[in-house]
Amino acid sequence: MSALIEFQGFNKFFGEQQVLKDVDLKVAAGEVVVILGPSGCGKSTLLRCLNGLEQAHGGHLRLAGQELLDPRTDWREIRQRVGMVFQSYHLFGHMSVIDNLLLGPLKVQKRERAEALAQAEALLARVGLLDKRDAFPRQLSGGQQQRIAIVRSLCMNPEVMLFDEVTAALDPEMVKEVLQVIQGLARDGMTLLIVTHEMAFARAVADRIVFMEAGRILEQGDPESFFTQPRTARAQQFLEKFSFVESLPKTLHKELS
Amino acid sequence: MPSSASELLLQALPQLAGGAAQTLAISLLGILFATLGGVLYGVLATLGNRALNITLQVYLELFRAIPVLVWLYLVFFGLPIFFALSIPSFWCAVLVLGLWGASEVGEVVRGALRSLPRGQREAGLSIGLAGWQLYGYVLLPQALKRMTPPTINIYTRIIKTSSLAVLIGVVEVIKAGQQIIERTYESVLIYGALFLFFFIVCYPLSAASRVLERRWAHS
Numbered sequence: 001m002s003a004l005i006e007f008q009g010f011n012k013f014f015g016e017q018q019v020l021k022d023v024d025l026k027v028a029a030g031e032v033v034v035i036l037g038p039s040g041c042g043k044s045t046l047l048r049c050l051n052g053l054e055q056a057h058g059g060h061l062r063l064a065g066q067e068l069l070d071p072r073t074d075w076r077e078i079r080q081r082v083g084m085v086f087q088s089y090h091l092f093g094h095m096s097v098i099d100n101l102l103l104g105p106l107k108v109q110k111r112e113r114a115e116a117l118a119q120a121e122a123l124l125a126r127v128g129l130l131d132k133r134d135a136f137p138r139q140l141s142g143g144q145q146q147r148i149a150i151v152r153s154l155c156m157n158p159e160v161m162l163f164d165e166v167t168a169a170l171d172p173e174m175v176k177e178v179l180q181v182i183q184g185l186a187r188d189g190m191t192l193l194i195v196t197h198e199m200a201f202a203r204a205v206a207d208r209i210v211f212m213e214a215g216r217i218l219e220q221g222d223p224e225s226f227f228t229q230p231r232t233a234r235a236q237q238f239l240e241k242f243s244f245v246e247s248l249p250k251t252l253h254k255e256l257s
Numbered sequence: 258m259p260s261s262a263s264e265l266l267l268q269a270l271p272q273l274a275g276g277a278a279q280t281l282a283i284s285l286l287g288i289l290f291a292t293l294g295g296v297l298y299g300v301l302a303t304l305g306n307r308a309l310n311i312t313l314q315v316y317l318e319l320f321r322a323i324p325v326l327v328w329l330y331l332v333f334f335g336l337p338i339f340f341a342l343s344i345p346s347f348w349c350a351v352l353v354l355g356l357w358g359a360s361e362v363g364e365v366v367r368g369a370l371r372s373l374p375r376g377q378r379e380a381g382l383s384i385g386l387a388g389w390q391l392y393g394y395v396l397l398p399q400a401l402k403r404m405t406p407p408t409i410n411i412y413t414r415i416i417k418t419s420s421l422a423v424l425i426g427v428v429e430v431i432k433a434g435q436q437i438i439e440r441t442y443e444s445v446l447i448y449g450a451l452f453l454f455f456f457i458v459c460y461p462l463s464a465a466s467r468v469l470e471r472r473w474a475h476s
Contacts, residue, residue: 053379080385090380094399103394104384149380156384 004029004064004191005050005160011058012045012215019045021215022059029159032192034202034223037212038238043195046212047162050193051084064159080108083153084162088169089145091137097124097148098133104156116155123151127181143174147181154185161185163194167201179205199242203227211235262446269437269447276433277454279347283429284416286351291358291415292408298359299366299400300392313363320360326421328353333425350422354415361411362404369400402473409466413459430454 003026012020019042027033035043048054049061052068052075061068068078092100098120105116124130127147137145146166153161163182167175179201186192186205196202202209202223209226211219211234218232230236302313320328332353337343344352373396381391423432434447441447 051383053382075382076385076387079383084383086376086380086383088374088376090374090376092377092380092395092399104386107390107394108385108387152384 002065003027003062004031005193006060006062007046008062009059010046010049010056010061012042012049012054013057019215020049020056023215023217025210025217025220027160027191027193029191030189032186032194032205032207033210034194034196034206034208035210035212036196036199036202036238041212042215043212044164047084047164047193047195050160051079051082051162053084076108080104080156081158082160082162083156083158085146085149085153085164085166087165089137089142089149091145091149091152093137096134096136097129097140100137100148101152101155104152109156120151120155123154124148126184127151128177141174142170143177146170146174146178150178150181160191160193163192163196165195165197167196167198199227199239211238213238262443265441265443265446266450269441269450272433272437273430273447273450273454276428276430279422279427279433280416280419280429280431281458283347283350283354283419283422283427287354287358287415287419288412290351290355291362291411294355294359295362295366295408296397298363299370299404300397302363302367303370303396304388317360317364320357325353325357325418326424328357329421329425346422346425346427349425350419350427354419357418358411358415361414362408365404365407365411366400369404370396372403373399406466406470406473409462409469413462416459416462417455 005025005027007023007025010020010023010025011018023042023046025033025046035046037043045054049056050063050068052073056069059069063078063081067073091097092103095103098117101120101124102113102116105111105120106113109116121130121133124133127150129144129147129151132140132144132148137148140148150161150166166182167178170178175198179198182192182194183201183205192205194202194205206223208220209223210217211226211230211232213234218234219226219230221231226235227239230239298313298316301309329349332344333346333349377395377399378391381395386394420429420431422429423435428436431451434451438444438447
C-alpha cells in the first residue's frame, strides 16, 4: 500500500531551535493516526506543516506522491484536500453558520450554490446542528462551534482531516459531542491525523499511535500495545502522568480546624 | 452698502457657496484617496514583509513629522522646480490631504487588522482562500467595526485641514469669506457663517463616530 501522506527526513526550525528532527511518518489512505506527546514536542507543528501554515526546512513531505516542499506547490489547492480544525475553532465571527460553511465551496471551489448548500445542510444535520444554520458563532457553545468548524472543513470534500487539540478548549461536557463527530469520520474511512490529550479517545479511535518527544518520533504502533506496554521509557512516563490522576488515592486524615 | 446683516449674507451667499463647494470637493476627494490608500496601507502593513514595513514606516513618519502646510508648499512649489511637474493648486491640495489622510487611516486599519485573533487568518487560509479573498471576506469585514469610528474622526480633520489650501491659492470657503470681508468689513458676521458651515459639516460626522463607537463597543 502506498502512503497518502509521507514525511521523510523532515526538519523544521523556529529560528535557531529545531522543533522537528528527522521525522519519518507514513500514513495510508483511510488510516487514523493519533499523535501523542508532551506539550511542545512538535506534534501540532507537524500538522501545521502539512497544511502549509508553517514552513518546512528540510526533508520531504508528500501528499499522494506529490512533493509539497517544492516551492511551486500550490498551497491553496493542497489546503482544499487537507482540512484542518483548530483548538479554538476560529469560526468567522461576522458570518452566520451557513455562510461560514459556504465561503470555501463558493469562493474557492466556485461550486454551484444549490449543490454546496445541500451538502452543508446535510453535514449540519449529521452533527445535529441543522437548527443553528442561521445562528452566529457567538450565540453557540464551544462544542457547537467546534462541530461547525469540523463541518466547515468537511464542506471542502478533503481527502485528509487534521485535528489539532480540538477538544482542549472545551468544557468537559462538550468534549463528547465533538469526539463523536470525529469517530464518525473515522468509521466512514476518512484519513485522519489527530493531536489530542484525550487518552481514552486516542485508544478508541486510532489505528496507530505515534509518540513524539522533543521533535522526534520515539515510537509508533497499534494503540493496544502502546497503551499496555509502551516500548520506550519516555512513553511509559508520559502515560503514567495521565493515569496518575485516575489512581490518585483519597485524601485521608485531613485536619479540619 | 447693504443695510442689514441678513441682506449682506444673502448677497455674500453665492460667493461663499462657491468657496464651500471647493472646500467640500477637496475634502471629499481627499477622504476618498485617504480611505483607499489607508486600506491599502493597512493591508500591506500586515503582510509581514520586512522591506514593505520599513517603506511604510518611513512614509508614515514623513507625514507625522512634517506639517501638512509644508507638504502643500513642497508639492506646489517644489514639484515644478525639481521635476518640472506643475499641478494645479486644487489637485495639490487633494494629493497632500489624500497622502496625509492615508497615513492616518492606514495606521487605524493596520491596528484594527492586527487586533483580530491570529486564528482568523489561519482558518481562512486553511480552507484555501487566496490572500485577497482572506482580506476581502474575512479580515477587513471584521476589522471594519473597530476602524470606522476613528476613521470618521480623521475625516473631520481632513475637512478642517483642507482650509490650508488657501495658502497655495485655492479659493475655498475661508478665502471666499476673506474676500467678502475685505469688501464689507463684516468680519464677525462672515466668520460666524464660516463657523456654522464647518460645524454643520463636521459635527454630524463626529456624532456618528461616537454613536457607532458606543454601539459596537458591546459586540
